[in-house]
Amino acid sequence: MSDTTPPSRRAAREAAAAADSARAAERPVSAPPAASLDALFTGETTTEVLGAPPPPADKRRRRVGAWIALAVVVAILGGLAGGGLWVWNAYEDRIRAFMGWEEPYDYEDGLANGETTITISSGDAGPQVSQKLYDAGVTKTPDSLYDYMIENAVGFTFQPGVFRLQKQMTSAAVLAALDDPANRMENSAQLREGLTAEQTIAAISEQMDIPLAELDAAVADPAVYGVAADSLEGWLFPATYTFDPDTTPQQIIQRLVDRAVEALDSAGVPVEDRQRILTIASIIQREARSTEDFYKVSRVIENRLDPSNQETFGLLQMDSTAQYGYDEMHDGTASSSAEALEDDNLWNTYVHPGLPVGPISNPGDTAIAAALAPADGPWLYFVTVNLDTGETVFTSTASEHEQAVEQWRAWCREHPDSGC
Numbered sequence: 001m002s003d004t005t006p007p008s009r010r011a012a013r014e015a016a017a018a019a020d021s022a023r024a025a026e027r028p029v030s031a032p033p034a035a036s037l038d039a040l041f042t043g044e045t046t047t048e049v050l051g052a053p054p055p056p057a058d059k060r061r062r063r064v065g066a067w068i069a070l071a072v073v074v075a076i077l078g079g080l081a082g083g084g085l086w087v088w089n090a091y092e093d094r095i096r097a098f099m100g101w102e103e104p105y106d107y108e109d110g111l112a113n114g115e116t117t118i119t120i121s122s123g124d125a126g127p128q129v130s131q132k133l134y135d136a137g138v139t140k141t142p143d144s145l146y147d148y149m150i151e152n153a154v155g156f157t158f159q160p161g162v163f164r165l166q167k168q169m170t171s172a173a174v175l176a177a178l179d180d181p182a183n184r185m186e187n188s189a190q191l192r193e194g195l196t197a198e199q200t201i202a203a204i205s206e207q208m209d210i211p212l213a214e215l216d217a218a219v220a221d222p223a224v225y226g227v228a229a230d231s232l233e234g235w236l237f238p239a240t241y242t243f244d245p246d247t248t249p250q251q252i253i254q255r256l257v258d259r260a261v262e263a264l265d266s267a268g269v270p271v272e273d274r275q276r277i278l279t280i281a282s283i284i285q286r287e288a289r290s291t292e293d294f295y296k297v298s299r300v301i302e303n304r305l306d307p308s309n310q311e312t313f314g315l316l317q318m319d320s321t322a323q324y325g326y327d328e329m330h331d332g333t334a335s336s337s338a339e340a341l342e343d344d345n346l347w348n349t350y351v352h353p354g355l356p357v358g359p360i361s362n363p364g365d366t367a368i369a370a371a372l373a374p375a376d377g378p379w380l381y382f383v384t385v386n387l388d389t390g391e392t393v394f395t396s397t398a399s400e401h402e403q404a405v406e407q408w409r410a411w412c413r414e415h416p417d418s419g420c
Contacts, residue, residue: 105144105171112166112173117240119190120178122160122206126150129158137167138174145171160206162188162240187245191256193238193364194285196329200236200256200362210249218249225257234278234359235260260362267368279355280371281363286320286329289390292375293382294366296394299374300382305354313380316349316356324360333419334387383408387418 116136120129130146133139141147148171149156156175162185165177177183189207191200201219205212222232229235237259243252260278269277280301288294304313319336323329325347326340341350346357363371379394381401385408393404412420 105141105147107140107168107170109170109173111168112170114167115164116167117162117164117185117190119162119203119207120158120160121203124158124160126156133165133174136165138165138169139171140168145174148172149175159184161185162190162207185242187247188240188242189252190240191236191238191362193367194361195236195238196324196361197231197233197236199330200238204252208243208252210252214249215253218253224250225254227257229275229358231358232257234275234282234362236362237263238362238364263365263368267365267372269368269372275358276355277368277371278359278363281367282359282361283318283320283356284370285363285367286324286361287318287382288367288370289384289392291366293390293392294370295373295375296377296379296392297382298370299377300379300394302374303378303380309380315351315353318349321347321349321356321360325356329360334384335420386411387420388415 116138118129118132118136118138120132124132126146126149127143130139130144131142133145134142139145148154154175156178158178163178164183164185165174169177187208189204191203195203197219201215202212204210205215219232219236222229222235225232225235227235232253236253236256239259241252241255243255261274264274264277267277280298283301284294284297288297301316301318303309304316319334319341320329322336322340322343325345326337326343328337328340341348344351346352347360349356377394378396380396381398381404382392382394383401383404384390384392385404393407395401395404408420412418
């Protein structure tokens with residue numbers, strides 16, 4: 001029977017069939033259903049089909065599957081690595097102890113080098129001395145000496161004084177050096193930055209075995225040393241001093257004042273500006289927690305004293321000044337009491353505008369340099385949000401400052417015994 005379909009329709013049908021054939025050729029050949037013994041018995045398949053090898057796998061599918069598998073493996077390994085890192089960070093000390101991987105708490109023999117000094121105060125024991133040794137670069141960890149003493153059941157009585165040691169010493173060598181009178185610096189005093197005049201005099205008395213009453217009498221009249229002020233606060237320069245055995249208390253104080261003048265002159269401070277710079281530097285010394293912060297705190301002081309900021313910020317409001325004026329600097333906490341903030345003394349910058357009437361501590365070279373050259377910045381506020389690390393946040397608006405204060409409060413809630 002002849003095909004009576006019109007030529008145009010026939011051509012279209014043939015074209016469609018050709019397209020279907022092409023699409024079928026492009027589709028991957030799927031494997032027939034897996035033949036089973038039941039299908040053989042029912043006649044649904046034959047022995048030829050049952051025993052025939054499977055058709056070749058589609059290479060494109062195999063490649064995609066391989067990439068997926070690789071991604072899964074990488075994800076699993078990544079998860080294991082991340083989890084392992086978390087476990088290590090959380091339990092490093094216990095893992096090291098269990099596996100016997102503890103890092104040595106002491107330097108090895110033969111590494112001792114250079115020279116440094118530490119000051120042992122009356123009442124210092126293993127933990128305090130151990131920390132001082134670490135701070136001075138003598139021992140490997142803050143607990144090196146104390147751990148050594150505990151582990152080896154060492155009993156040792158620490159004598160007050162200034163001791164000359166080397167850096168990177170073993171704990172055994174440290175104890176031997178501290179027990180050797182030759183390493184004790186006779187007639188020496190080590191005075192750290194930020195001590196008040198009262199603390200400085202007490203330290204000299206203890207370290208040099210001079211009656212405190214004699215030193216109090218020596219500082220009673222600042223004019224004797226050429227200082228036009230009511231006290232020598234700020235003028236007793238912090239450093240390590242060694243004196244001749246027959247040096248008098250007045251000669252000792254003169255040496256400290258002369259060293260302060262030397263520092264001021266080296267920094268280029270005009271004679272008429274010495275007291276003001278010492279006052280600013282003394283606040284910086286008490287408020288800042290790091291060398292970088294010294295210059296930022298100096299900028300905050302300058303910005304608050306700037307007349308253009310008086311409408312926004314009328315008072316300097318430095319806690320250290322309120323604490324000094326209320327005799328609250330040594331109570332072991334960073335916070336000021338309400339009584340200290342409200343007390344009407346001439347050092348309280350929460351009550352009186354401008355700088356306090358005089359210095360509040362004895363600043364060192366860095367604080368003096370910062371007082372002369374503040375960092376550039378718009379800051380009007382700062383707060384130390386971590387008293388352990390000294391991390392300090394500097395801000396320029398009240399709202400930003402309040403956020404930082406809340407950060408400090410949160411840290412204090414988590415660390416109630418850290419001096420908040």
